[in-house]
Amino acid sequence: MQIQIDLNAVARCRKSAAAIADPVQAFVERHSTVSVERSILRLLGVDGVGPNDTPVPNVIVESLDAAELAAGVAIPFGRALVETGLEPRELGERLANGGAVLAQFKSVSQEAARRAIIASARAAFDRILARRGERNDLMHERPQLPPPLLYMIVASGNIYEDRTAAVAAAEAGAQIIAVIRSTGQSLLDFVPYGPTTEGFGGTYATQANFAIVREALDEASRRLGRYVMLTNYASGLCMPEIAAMAALERLDMLLNDSMYGILFRDINMKRTFVDQHFSRKLNAASGIIINTGEDNYLTTADAVEQAPAVLASQFINEELAHRAGMPGRQIGLGDAYEIDPNLEDGFLFEVAQAQLARQIFPDSPLKYMPPTKHMTGDIFKGHLIDAMFNLTSVMTGQTIHLCGILTEAIHTPFLGDRALSLENARYVMRTARHFGDDVIPKPGGRIERRAADVLSECEVLLERVAARGLMASIKAGVFADVKRSPDGGRGFDGVFERAPDYWNPFEELLS
Amino acid sequence: MIKPYGDTLDDGKVQLSFTLPVPWSEAADEAARQLVVKMGFADVQVAEGRAIAENFSFFVVYAATPQSIDFESLAVPSVKTHKMSMEEIDALLEERVGRRVRVAGACIGTDAHTVGIDAILNMKGYQGDYGLERYKMFETFNLGSQVSVEDLVRFTKEKKIDALLASQVVTQKGSDVKNFTALVELLEADGLRDNVILCCGGPRMTSLLATELGYDAGFGRGTLPSEVAAFIATRMPHRAG
Numbered sequence: 001m002q003i004q005i006d007l008n009a010v011a012r013c014r015k016s017a018a019a020i021a022d023p024v025q026a027f028v029e030r031h032s033t034v035s036v037e038r039s040i041l042r043l044l045g046v047d048g049v050g051p052n053d054t055p056v057p058n059v060i061v062e063s064l065d066a067a068e069l070a071a072g073v074a075i076p077f078g079r080a081l082v083e084t085g086l087e088p089r090e091l092g093e094r095l096a097n098g099g100a101v102l103a104q105f106k107s108v109s110q111e112a113a114r115r116a117i118i119a120s121a122r123a124a125f126d127r128i129l130a131r132r133g134e135r136n137d138l139m140h141e142r143p144q145l146p147p148p149l150l151y152m153i154v155a156s157g158n159i160y161e162d163r164t165a166a167v168a169a170a171e172a173g174a175q176i177i178a179v180i181r182s183t184g185q186s187l188l189d190f191v192p193y194g195p196t197t198e199g200f201g202g203t204y205a206t207q208a209n210f211a212i213v214r215e216a217l218d219e220a221s222r223r224l225g226r227y228v229m230l231t232n233y234a235s236g237l238c239m240p241e242i243a244a245m246a247a248l249e250r251l252d253m254l255l256n257d258s259m260y261g262i263l264f265r266d267i268n269m270k271r272t273f274v275d276q277h278f279s280r281k282l283n284a285a286s287g288i289i290i291n292t293g294e295d296n297y298l299t300t301a302d303a304v305e306q307a308p309a310v311l312a313s314q315f316i317n318e319e320l321a322h323r324a325g326m327p328g329r330q331i332g333l334g335d336a337y338e339i340d341p342n343l344e345d346g347f348l349f350e351v352a353q354a355q356l357a358r359q360i361f362p363d364s365p366l367k368y369m370p371p372t373k374h375m376t377g378d379i380f381k382g383h384l385i386d387a388m389f390n391l392t393s394v395m396t397g398q399t400i401h402l403c404g405i406l407t408e409a410i411h412t413p414f415l416g417d418r419a420l421s422l423e424n425a426r427y428v429m430r431t432a433r434h435f436g437d438d439v440i441p442k443p444g445g446r447i448e449r450r451a452a453d454v455l456s457e458c459e460v461l462l463e464r465v466a467a468r469g470l471m472a473s474i475k476a477g478v479f480a481d482v483k484r485s486p487d488g489g490r491g492f493d494g495v496f497e498r499a500p501d502y503w504n505p506f507e508e509l510l511s
Numbered sequence: 512m513i514k515p516y517g518d519t520l521d522d523g524k525v526q527l528s529f530t531l532p533v534p535w536s537e538a539a540d541e542a543a544r545q546l547v548v549k550m551g552f553a554d555v556q557v558a559e560g561r562a563i564a565e566n567f568s569f570f571v572v573y574a575a576t577p578q579s580i581d582f583e584s585l586a587v588p589s590v591k592t593h594k595m596s597m598e599e600i601d602a603l604l605e606e607r608v609g610r611r612v613r614v615a616g617a618c619i620g621t622d623a624h625t626v627g628i629d630a631i632l633n634m635k636g637y638q639g640d641y642g643l644e645r646y647k648m649f650e651t652f653n654l655g656s657q658v659s660v661e662d663l664v665r666f667t668k669e670k671k672i673d674a675l676l677a678s679q680v681v682t683q684k685g686s687d688v689k690n691f692t693a694l695v696e697l698l699e700a701d702g703l704r705d706n707v708i709l710c711c712g713g714p715r716m717t718s719l720l721a722t723e724l725g726y727d728a729g730f731g732r733g734t735l736p737s738e739v740a741a742f743i744a745t746r747m748p749h750r751a752g
Binding site: 167168169172182183184186187201265266299301376409410411414416419420481 | 528563564567569621623633655657715733
């Protein structure tokens with residue numbers, strides 16, 4: 001399917017997005033965060049927990065005073081590596097258990113420390129590349145079914161139940177499995193450790209949990225003859241750490257948005273901008289596809305009104321991801337099917353928006369979210385709305401398709417609910433597989449006019465944000481009617497200015 | 512007395528669907544049938560039985576229940592007041608209370624989903640119905656997500672809150688009920704329970720559940736801000752004198 005869109009307007013939107021990204025990028029390059037520093041330690045091999053179950057990377061970063069931290073954790077940790085001769089993991093445990101403090105190794109030269117860290121960092125980088133190569137090989141041997149890739153969530157709070165549900169969903173046709181996180185994990189300033197057996201509304205993202213589901217899905221992939229992807233959430237206060245863990249455990253996708261946490265979780269904007277950048281650099285290297293969170297604009301406000309904001313956010317997410325070295329094929333921009341089912345021609349508006357994104361971001365594996373806001377206890381109606389969503393997705397060539405579930409408004413999906421949802425999607429996508437190839441929306445008709453309106457309003461919005469600056473615009477409530485101040489929100493105390501001798505060993509490797 | 516209606520009065524027909532953790536086979540169909548008979552149903556027909564994964568089968572079953580309910584004898588509270596506009600509510604409060612009513616709302620416990628409380632409190636509201644922030648006669652405090660019940664009770668005391676809205680979107684394993692109960696208990700322990708109009712909200716909330724939990728009202732999915740506003744306005748005590 002093709003609709004007429006004003007390509008000059010698209011070019012102007014991209015220019016505005018670049019102007020919006022410039023000052024953000026300048027800020028990012030002058031700062032780091034505690035989460036970035038902890039992810040450096042995790043990449044070097046530090047793991048485990050110390051007293052009170054505090055993760056070792058947290059204990060080490062917290063042991064540095066502000067002046068020391070401003071130069072980064074790498075050099076002090078490198079000095080300790082040289083002096084003790086320990087491997088990073090053992091050294092981390094010793095530091096966490098009080099067997100040593102970083103301050104005692106100050107006599108080791110900076111050069112020696114740097115050499116020790118570079119050796120470990122290269123090894124870590126090679127591990128990431130090896131996992132990426134492994135994914136490429138597996139996907140080559142066992143190709144996925146054609147897109148839209150059916151994406152299914154599991155969320156029991158117990159990783160072993162999640163594993164069962166994940167395998168059952170894969171058998172029922174799911175091609176991507178997401179383990180929903182325990183509610184509130186985005187607001188924790190640490191990553192929990194070990195396998196989870198009790199969570200609320202989901203299961204903690206931990207490296208152990210990643211490995212458990214990865215192994216089960218690899219086994220299912222072998223049996224089914226098609227590669228089943230695994231995804232999680234690099235959002236909240238620990239974006240770079242989750243990205244590091246995901247790279248090491250060969251996750252295939254991560255939710256990773258440049259503004260979601262700011263707007264919808266009240267996480268400090270400076271923290272988020274710095275964290276999203278480093279996490280995306282890691283994702284670029286590990287070959288992980290990011291999913292952005294534009295669907296959230298639609299669940300909290302009117303979907304027809306918010307359409308230009310969705311497109312504007314897609315442009316900004318794309319630009320910031322490019323700045324972190326991500327190619328278009330790894331940037332899964334988000335959208336959702338959330339227009340009020342009582343609105344006449346709402347379906348046409350949905351097609352317009354989905355097709356607009358498809359044409360503006362041709363390389364992006366677009367992520368399409370199902371209806372949630374207008375789902376009710378009437379599961380029969382819900383199943384019908386989901387079918388219209390499925391049709392929109394296949395006819396506009398969306399890539400990552402989050403299957404809508406008829407019991408969305410009632411409970412965390414039952415195993416049977418997921419199977420019904422997958423059957424719905426498979427039926428609609430089979431029966432209408434090439435519909436989009438064979439229809440041409442009427443030139444100047446309702447779909448084209450709607451797409452043109454959304455694009456032109458988006459252009460105005462981006463110009464306004466570029467003129468005012470992104471941080472000031474968020475402060476003024478331009479996005480989703482939510483106002484956030486640059487120094488407010490959670491996690492601001494974990495942002496710091498880099499000293500002139502600041503060093504992050506992975507920045508060079510990842511560039 | 513009433514029974515479910517299929518196509519004839521009192522036929523008692525219901526539909527059920529469920530999953531059994533076994534690979535599908537004729538025996539699985541029979542297991543589904545016997546299970547529904549054990550539930551007390553008669554005339555059980557397994558309309559559909561099939562595999563939905565290697566080790567799971569799904570069933571659609573029609574059956575008739577012998578049970579009935581004495582509808583006339585039921586007493587169910589309803590908090591729905593007659594529909595009032597924002598202007599009417601402001602006018603009512605101006606006349607009856609004569610000062611701005613202080614309303615605090617929060618997503619309690621570990622719940623980070625503020626969509627419900629935001630829809631009620633934020634200026635913009637929900638489905639074209641303005642939120643309480645927009646009312647002249649409400650002073651609102653949206654405390655956001657993951658507010659501990661201790662913090663909420665402390666805030667209620669400090670700010671002399673008139674109406675408290677507690678929200679829980681996540682309902683898995685009854686976490687909502689636990690948190691709602693903890694809030695009531697703490698308010699009672701602090702002697703504050705009778706000083707506030709206490710409301711709870713969430714996707715599964717009903718008036719009946721709210722009453723059982725010790726709340727003045729409960730608001731479920733699809734609630735408009737004006738419904739909450741009208742409830743508060745009609746429950747606010749008249750000003751002295």
